[in-house]
Amino acid sequence: MNAQTTTSVPAYAAPTAGAPLERTTIRRRPVGEHDVLMEIKYTGICHTDIARARYGLGGTFPMVPGHEIAGVVTAVGPGVTRHRPGDRVGVGCMVDSCRECDDCKADFQQFCVNGAVETYGSTGHDGEPTYGGYSTHIVVDENYVLRIPEGIALDEAAPLLCAGITVYSPLTHWNAGPGKKVAVVGLGGLGHMGVKIAHALGAEVTVLSRTPGKKDDAERLGADHFHATSDRAVFAELAGTFDLIVNTVSAELELDAYLSLLKRDGTLVNLGVPPGPSSLSMFSLIGGRRTLAGSLIGGIAQTQEMLDFCAAHGLGSDVEVISGEQINEAYERVSASDVRYRFVIDAATIPAA
Structure with a gap:
């Protein structure tokens, strides 16, 4: 993926509420001054994904779900100081916030009084829709990208970004x-x-x-x-x-x-x-x-604290790794409580539409 231009990448999306997810192509923005380009390795399937994609409970369509994202940095903007290519990183439930309200300044971005920008189904400050982690790449501001310590496998780390x-x-x-x-x-x-x-x-x-x-x-x-x-x-x-x-x-x-x-x-x-x-x-x-x-997730600083804690104690999620073509089946199984305990999509199995 070219970091300098808007680029098409493969993804799975729900075209409308209740429709099965299908292979598609989405546009990712160029890597800006403070952006990180991340190659997604794994993305967890959360109940919220199903509620939104299947039942239309919040968010815009077409919808690319996924806010439990783990991967590797492949490029950074010239002003980035927090991450560098090759770093193991994650993205959770939000990719921006106003950064000016009392909650944002206190590292409670999840309670941003002006509304945090959610990882998918939301509208970014650039006016463009956000698309989540059922994809191969994502571009996110460095301040909303987490470091995943070496002590956690990336597939087991992905669900930590929400669950x-x-x-x-x-x-x-x-x-x-x-x-x-x-x-x-x-x-x-x-x-x-x-x-x-x-x-x-x-x-x-x-x-x-x-x-x-x-x-x-x-x-x-x-x-x-x-x-x-x-x-x-x-x-x-x-x-x-x-x-x-x-x-x-x-x-x-x-x-x-x-x-x-x-x-x-x-x-x-x-x-x-x-x-x-x-x-x-x-x-x-x-x-x-x-x-x-x-209680509602946590701020960026606390999410990093959680990842560090889990790595120090050898904790990761119990996962079942699936391919992209198994997403709709996984939705059925999650709804039937037939998973122990998190489905995780292998992004390498998401082919171009």
């Missing part, structure tokens, strides 16, 4: 660590990383899952305990147990039941978004001075 930071941010914000009892609700793409990271932080980790068959996996990933929430007796048994509960599922939860599992001053933090409004009794909060919270 990893999505769980790392609340676990560290609410001080998961030695002496803390942490529960992870759900053992999917987010949940399995939540278990690994919480365990590495030194917390006592419990997995709460509707699927009894995931007990062995939970323990292999680092959980100290496993409970199947299909057994209603679990809620009485574990009442008042946890300092922190991280809910990684998007299904509707009985919030009162899960809040009852918290100790005094405990927090239930939600990462998934259920399809409809949620309800609870305020007594579930008042009774133990409990907190119901939410």
